[in-house]
Amino acid sequence: MTKKRILFLCTGNAARSQMAEGLARAFHGDEVDVVSAGSRPAGWVHPLAIRAMAAIGVDIHDQYSKSAEEFLDQPFDAVITVCDSAAADCPNWPGAKRVEHWPIVDPSYGPDDPATRYDRFVATRDELARRIDAFIPTMTGA
Numbered sequence: 001m002t003k004k005r006i007l008f009l010c011t012g013n014a015a016r017s018q019m020a021e022g023l024a025r026a027f028h029g030d031e032v033d034v035v036s037a038g039s040r041p042a043g044w045v046h047p048l049a050i051r052a053m054a055a056i057g058v059d060i061h062d063q064y065s066k067s068a069e070e071f072l073d074q075p076f077d078a079v080i081t082v083c084d085s086a087a088a089d090c091p092n093w094p095g096a097k098r099v100e101h102w103p104i105v106d107p108s109y110g111p112d113d114p115a116t117r118y119d120r121f122v123a124t125r126d127e128l129a130r131r132i133d134a135f136i137p138t139m140t141g142a
């Protein structure tokens with residue numbers, strides 16, 4: 001079986017799309033080839049995203065922020081935007097068989113209390129994991 005190709009997009013490619021890439025690769029890597037990018041890449045991966053993923057045994061510290069432009073000429077079975085801004089910037093994707101929008105709240109915004117900030121990243125990670133686990137079978141027929 002040929003792996004399905006998925007691109008996760010957000011604005012900065014610093015947290016949500018990075019976590020989605022890591023989750024899909026770690027738990028569904030035998031079924032999908034996955035990358036992430038940003039419409040306006042931040043140039044770094046948020047340390048709390050790395051920490052939240054490490055807490056479940058998924059290492060994303062070697063992932064890096066990439067521009068969506070790097071992938072414009074590549075075909076994807078699915079392109080998933082995980083923030084409203086990226087959905088507005090990239091409502092369609094050339095060559096994508098399927099485009100979806102998952103309105104995930106940016107965990108880096110909110111009260112600056114260190115404990116609640118980290119909790120927001122954990123909640124985002126868990127929401128992404130639920131969505132990915134439900135989505136992958138629709139792509140692979142599993």
